[in-house]
Amino acid sequence: MKRRALIIGSPFPANSNYYLPGVKSDIHQMISFLQSDIGGGWLREEIIYLNSPSARKLNAFNPYLIGNDLLFVYFSGHGNQSFGADQLYINNQEPYPLSSLWKNVPRQIIITDSCRTEVGYDSFRGLGDIMGFFPSRDKKLARELYENYVMNSPAGQFLFQSCGKNQASTDTPEGGLFTKSLISTLQTWAWSEESYALSLQNLVNKVPSRLQIEGSKAQNPTAKIRNRQFLEAPLAVNPALYREHFIPKRNPVYYRDQPQYSNFVF
Secondary structure, eight states, X not given: OOEEEEEEEEOOOTTSTTOOTTHHHHHHHHHHHHHSTTTTOOOGGGEEEEESOOHHHHHHTHHHHXXXXXXXXXXXXXXXEETTEXXXXXXXXXXXXXXXXXXXXXXXXXXXXXXXXXXXXXXXXXXXXXXXXXXXXXXXXXXXXXXXXXHTSOOEEEEEESSOTTOOOOEEXXXXXXXXXXXXXXXXXXXXXXXXXXXXXXXXXXXXXXXXXXXXXXXXXXXXXXXXXXXXXXXXXXXXXXHHHHSXXXXXXOOTTSOOXXXXXX
């Protein structure tokens, strides 16, 4: 399977009134998730990271984005709406139409953590703390499991935005609630051992409730889908649980004069 991830961060200049110091943390968390086992064990060469790119530079990467079985796009930074159309400020000068991120690929996921207020910057958006993911234990199995779920899902497009129209993406001293809630949801799910894969549908169901737990009342994450069956596609997998249930353990080996522990397995 051919896969590609495009990660875009746009914090604005540090001396700007609209500087978002937490964007760096957003990017760290998302790349950490993708490269972890539960994120599907993405390889570094499969991930394109752009920091405040110009529109020209961003568009120059189009040849690397098309021709993939799956394209994952994540944006962290300022955003707004112009005449009802979502724009992302990929740098401090150029608004970029969100619609331009859709590419001609069979399966695509876009996640944005940005405001959707009417034209004008919004200072609510920003992110802080870093929440690490588990280190990779079996990247090969993680990749195989993830790709099996992806390739067995129908074609489609999925967009998950941090808030509804005319809403701001809430920020707290501990970080922006949407990405923080997204990461917390993925970590909680991985520890719960409830399934081998977390589908896009389950993600949509879990994150809003997590936002309520975190205390946001004026922020409603919005999901859009082309081909509802694509909601079966995974965002995360649990190779540790899969290994426990489906990969046989070797028979215990005991040695003379040693305690015989029933669970002593090589």
